[in-house]
Amino acid sequence: MTDAYREWYRGRRVMITGGLGFIGSNLARELADLDADVLVVDSLVPDYGGNLFNIAGYESRLRVNVGDVRQQTAMDVLVRDREVIFNLAGQVSHIDSMTDPLTDLEINCRGQLTLLEACRHHNRDAKIVYAGTRQVYGKPARLPVDERHLVRPTDINGVNKAAAESYHLVYDQVFGMRACSLRLTNVYGPRQLIKHNRQGFIGWFIRLAVEGGEIQVYGDGSQLRDFVFVDDVVDACLRAGATDVVNGEALNVGGAQPISHRDLVQLLIKVAGGGSVRYVDWPQEKKAIDIGSFYSDSTRFSRAVGWSPRVSHEDGLRRSVDYYRAHLPHYLENPA
Amino acid sequence: MTDAYREWYRGRRVMITGGLGFIGSNLARELADLDADVLVVDSLVPDYGGNLFNIAGYESRLRVNVGDVRQQTAMDVLVRDREVIFNLAGQVSHIDSMTDPLTDLEINCRGQLTLLEACRHHNRDAKIVYAGTRQVYGKPARLPVDERHLVRPTDINGVNKAAAESYHLVYDQVFGMRACSLRLTNVYGPRQLIKHNRQGFIGWFIRLAVEGGEIQVYGDGSQLRDFVFVDDVVDACLRAGATDVVNGEALNVGGAQPISHRDLVQLLIKVAGGGSVRYVDWPQEKKAIDIGSFYSDSTRFSRAVGWSPRVSHEDGLRRSVDYYRAHLPHYLENPA
Numbered sequence A, B: 001m002t003d004a005y006r007e008w009y010r011g012r013r014v015m016i017t018g019g020l021g022f023i024g025s026n027l028a029r030e031l032a033d034l035d036a037d038v039l040v041v042d043s044l045v046p047d048y049g050g051n052l053f054n055i056a057g058y059e060s061r062l063r064v065n066v067g068d069v070r071q072q073t074a075m076d077v078l079v080r081d082r083e084v085i086f087n088l089a090g091q092v093s094h095i096d097s098m099t100d101p102l103t104d105l106e107i108n109c110r111g112q113l114t115l116l117e118a119c120r121h122h123n124r125d126a127k128i129v130y131a132g133t134r135q136v137y138g139k140p141a142r143l144p145v146d147e148r149h150l151v152r153p154t155d156i157n158g159v160n161k162a163a164a165e166s167y168h169l170v171y172d173q174v175f176g177m178r179a180c181s182l183r184l185t186n187v188y189g190p191r192q193l194i195k196h197n198r199q200g201f202i203g204w205f206i207r208l209a210v211e212g213g214e215i216q217v218y219g220d221g222s223q224l225r226d227f228v229f230v231d232d233v234v235d236a237c238l239r240a241g242a243t244d245v246v247n248g249e250a251l252n253v254g255g256a257q258p259i260s261h262r263d264l265v266q267l268l269i270k271v272a273g274g275g276s277v278r279y280v281d282w283p284q285e286k287k288a289i290d291i292g293s294f295y296s297d298s299t300r301f302s303r304a305v306g307w308s309p310r311v312s313h314e315d316g317l318r319r320s321v322d323y324y325r326a327h328l329p330h331y332l333e334n335p336a
Helices: A022-033 A072-078 A094-099 A101-122 A156-174 A201-211 A230-241 A261-272 A299-305 A313-331 B022-033 B072-078 B094-099 B101-122 B156-174 B201-211 B230-241 B261-272 B299-305 B313-331
Strands: A013-017 A037-042 A063-066 A084-087 A127-133 A178-184 A186-188 A214-218 A227-229 A250-253 A276-280 B013-017 B037-042 B063-066 B084-087 B127-133 B178-184 B186-188 B214-218 B227-229 B250-253 B276-280
Touching (some): A013 A022, A022 A037, A072 A101, A084 A101, A094 A101, A094 A156, A101 A127, A101 A156, A101 B101, A101 B156, A156 A178, A156 B101, A156 B156, A178 A230, A186 A201, A186 A230, A201 A214, A201 A261, A201 A313, A227 A313, A230 A299, A250 A299, A261 A276, A261 A313, B013 B022, B022 B230, B072 B101, B084 B101, B084 B230, B094 B156, B101 B127, B101 B156, B127 B156, B127 B230, B156 B178, B178 B230, B186 B201, B201 B214, B201 B261, B201 B313, B214 B261, B227 B313, B250 B299, B261 B276
Parallel strands (some): A013 A037, A013 A084, A037 A063, A084 A127, A127 A178, A178 A250, A214 A276, B013 B084, B037 B063, B084 B127, B127 B178, B178 B250, B214 B276
16 A cells, blocks of 8 residues: 555656766666656756766666657657656756756756647647756755745755756646655765766765775865655655645745755765865855755655655765766766 | 935946836936946847837936847846846746746746856846745735735746746845845836736736727635835835845735726726726636735835825826827737
């Protein structure tokens, strides 16, 4: 009974945009294990998270279509027979969004509208689960942050992700479609991009620990975050996709317990048995878009679908370290 | 002393995007009267509000540059020496945004980012006043709506206007620029587009009254709105442009007193001495994006800059009716 939502995916026709990326590929593998009919769509833009190695061993159990959510004609065809669409494609670097805001707009707004238009005109019955982000809240006015908190993003990536989320809710409301958004906090785990440090610090820190390098923490490391392990996010996606109770909603999906950067890095170094830490001053351009402590309240989502995060920081970090230790060359700039 | 902010514009180099449109042209004329150095930029997209007749009599006192905010190279040049930029260009039809969301995105998001990028790279000192909208709030959870109310737009136009507003606040915060947004409610008055009814009902109702036609009100007309006359909005723009106290903020600019559609139409018919009213059922596609009663609380903006709306509904409607009666042919589909 507790796993009815997993059983529900057997033979289900699903599509995952950004399906060769971090969360997408973990979700794709899980869905293949549940015997779903999985279509992975990914643009494999260099410098982004898509990586064919992420589906190693699953090549014959998934269908991969290299394609871009900005391409209307491709999306019009691909969405046609899909019952659930996990919409995870996106530009995810805050930093890149500030140096090149127009590319962020194209991918995170135009791409999302293009996918939604494809569904509106060719498959209104699909259930769409959008990967939102806690970034839409910006600097929190209070902690923990629940969904009544104002949306006030502090960078262009956050603005565009907020818009994309809203598109989903508007299409749900106006066109009788079924869509929801999960506002994910800091997600970590195997298959994350770690070849550069512009897509969040946690993957980068894990790489440095695995390589025995020096981890630089800005300021005194006292800021709190609620990290969530990728398997817990995959579980959240599966639950959201299999139910209609969260349609038209944007709900927080965060970690169980907030932890400071300082404590997280100490734990990481302990688990990895390597790496070191140095506290450095904030770079000015990063300070400008930093939000201080942040952790979210996921009560609404938990109550709606019965989800809760199950993987501890220690376990999650160990699984991450083990994974990258085994497969590091595939995640470096020029993959082996 | 009370008019120091108006005096401040003498010789000031200002730019108005969408400056041949409804609010833009009223603002341009006022600024010319204040002896500002006025650059009007407008794309004159057919079907939108730009209309050369809107600056009739002022041609020699303004500089008009036909150009589109989506055109980076043009904006890079035009912004260079401007001290205040009133950024009013936009696609404003809710209806059009639902039939063609990608065009709305291009104009309201990409165009705005393009203008901001031009300022970031070529004129960081400019003060930018963005024409936001109460649409960003969507269906109100409580009345009156103040700035603590969640942003939950119910149509694509509202989503994109919310994103564009946020871009301004992010550029203010991150790049040390100076920008604010005024969330305007239902604005009416001379020089509004009335050649079709897809840009809000009030202009369309005024046209029908002037033509002695039948005004169709959806439902029972009991919904409340706070209408604000365009001269009051022009005054709000002038105050916001001349001060730094509202930088980085998005503030409501609404009418003094809410009034029902029913009462407004009755007043309009009385003032015009013509036209009739008929109550009809809601068309389904309009009902889907309707928000019920809405009126805003402009206390924060009023306190910050000393603004309050001064033109009564009766006076505003009379001035509107008189204007269109005198100049109607210039506002029809094939202008004389």
